[in-house]
Amino acid sequence: MNALSSVGSVARVGERVLVALGGNAMTGPDGSASPQAQLNAIEAAMRQVRALIDAGHQVVLTHGNGPQVGNLLLKNQLAAAVVPPVPLDWCGAQTQATIGTLILNALGRPAATVVTRTLVDAGDPAFADPVKPIGRYFTEAEARRFEKLGQSWRRFERGWRRVVASPEPLEILDAPAATALMAAGFTVVAAGGGGVPVVRQRDGSLTGVEAVVDKDLAAAVLARAVGARILVIATDVPQAVVGYGGRDPRPIGQISAGELRVLHAAGHFAGGSMGPKVEAVLRFVAAGGERAVITSLEHIADPGAGTRVER
Numbered sequence: 001m002n003a004l005s006s007v008g009s010v011a012r013v014g015e016r017v018l019v020a021l022g023g024n025a026m027t028g029p030d031g032s033a034s035p036q037a038q039l040n041a042i043e044a045a046m047r048q049v050r051a052l053i054d055a056g057h058q059v060v061l062t063h064g065n066g067p068q069v070g071n072l073l074l075k076n077q078l079a080a081a082v083v084p085p086v087p088l089d090w091c092g093a094q095t096q097a098t099i100g101t102l103i104l105n106a107l108g109r110p111a112a113t114v115v116t117r118t119l120v121d122a123g124d125p126a127f128a129d130p131v132k133p134i135g136r137y138f139t140e141a142e143a144r145r146f147e148k149l150g151q152s153w154r155r156f157e158r159g160w161r162r163v164v165a166s167p168e169p170l171e172i173l174d175a176p177a178a179t180a181l182m183a184a185g186f187t188v189v190a191a192g193g194g195g196v197p198v199v200r201q202r203d204g205s206l207t208g209v210e211a212v213v214d215k216d217l218a219a220a221v222l223a224r225a226v227g228a229r230i231l232v233i234a235t236d237v238p239q240a241v242v243g244y245g246g247r248d249p250r251p252i253g254q255i256s257a258g259e260l261r262v263l264h265a266a267g268h269f270a271g272g273s274m275g276p277k278v279e280a281v282l283r284f285v286a287a288g289g290e291r292a293v294i295t296s297l298e299h300i301a302d303p304g305a306g307t308r309v310e311r
Contacts, residue, residue, distance in 0.1 A: 016182070017052060018228040020219035020280075021045055021063040024236040025297050026099060033067035039102060045234075046106040048300050049187075053109055058182055060226055061103065062219050065095040065193030066134070069212075073135040073162070077146070085149075088134075088164060089196050089208030096192035103189050111187040117173045117206065118195030118213045118221075124167035132166040132212050165211040169194065169218040173206075175225035182226065190226075194218040216280040220287075229290045233277050234297040240278060240307040242268050252307045257285045260309055285311045 025045040028037030052059050069091045076085035093115055100113025130152045137159030138146075146162065147153055154163050172178075178190045194213030198206040216233060223231045242250040242263060252260070261282055269275040274294075281292035288311070295306025 015230070016058040016060060016226060016228040017230045017232060018060045018062065018219060018223040018226070019049060019052070019300070020216060020231070020233045021061065021297070022233070022235040023064045023066055025234060026064060027067050031067070033071055039106075042099075042102045043106045045297055046103065046108070048297060049107060050109065053187060059187050060178065060182065060222070060228055061187065061189045062191045062215065062222055063099055063103070063189070063193070064215050065092065065099060068095040068099060069193065070135045087208060088210045088212070089198070092193050092196045096196070099192055100189045107187065109187055110185055111189065112181045113189040114174050114178050114181070116178070116191040116195045117198045118169045118191060118218055119171040119173055120167040120197045120199060120209065120211065120213065121170060122199040122209070124165070126165040126167040127211070130163045130165045132164050133161040134164055134212060135162050137161055166214055167197065167211055169213045169221045172218065172222045172225045173198070175222060179226050191218050191222045214276045216276040217283070220280040220284040223284055223289060224287050231281060231284045231289055231292040232300055233280060233292070233294045234300055235277060235294060236296060238296045238299055238306065240269060240274055240294050244270075244274070253304070254308045257282055257309050257311065281309050285309055
């Protein structure tokens, strides 16, 4: 069995497939983001990706970066009295390059990483109500200290965490560079962590902002921009589930976009986990994508695996 069957009969040799790797592809089974755990996880993920490439597909990769950014933020906080903390968009760019390099080494095929910017709207309502938690949990006293530096913090069940805006991705600005590299025969890694969020100033210049773009929603935008026919969102569960955590959970296999949209509107998918993935596949198919799949990383090479949505 090879990865060709994972994208089904709708995929022909040479077609572009965008694979969005979730956090489980970047960390150890226990969530550890130690260097060795990251290396092991990425090497395992790239075995699956190599199968797609060797089957003749053009693959575009994107990935999460939550644990890696969290580690950088902690270093910022611990060293704040010695080294000036860097802004969140810088952390995103650094992790794109680091994870991209690990992917290139593990992939073992002609590949390139594009440090990618994602355009967002400075007037996006998310900036007025930051709710996306990032980094580790802290005590209230520590959170109050960071609030004095202009950060937003909120209390959760396990403690206090920093929260930032998560605006809508409008455009993957560096998609043309990714497309040019693919035309030259490279497998491309782009828009890691949703891309570095930037806003356009009145004079046309671009400025980074303290925000996090949802990686799955950005993956849908990137897939359209580079002409991918299929979007595969690899996560840590086999498929989307109706009634997850309840008495009668129902795994979703093949489903129409209309049916999935009804379930999504009814609130069956949690906003912080499966919700953005479902929204991403719906947007991709609605914009002309041929097929979208949500499944676990280890099953992207299995025929009929996952939640499969076709136009």
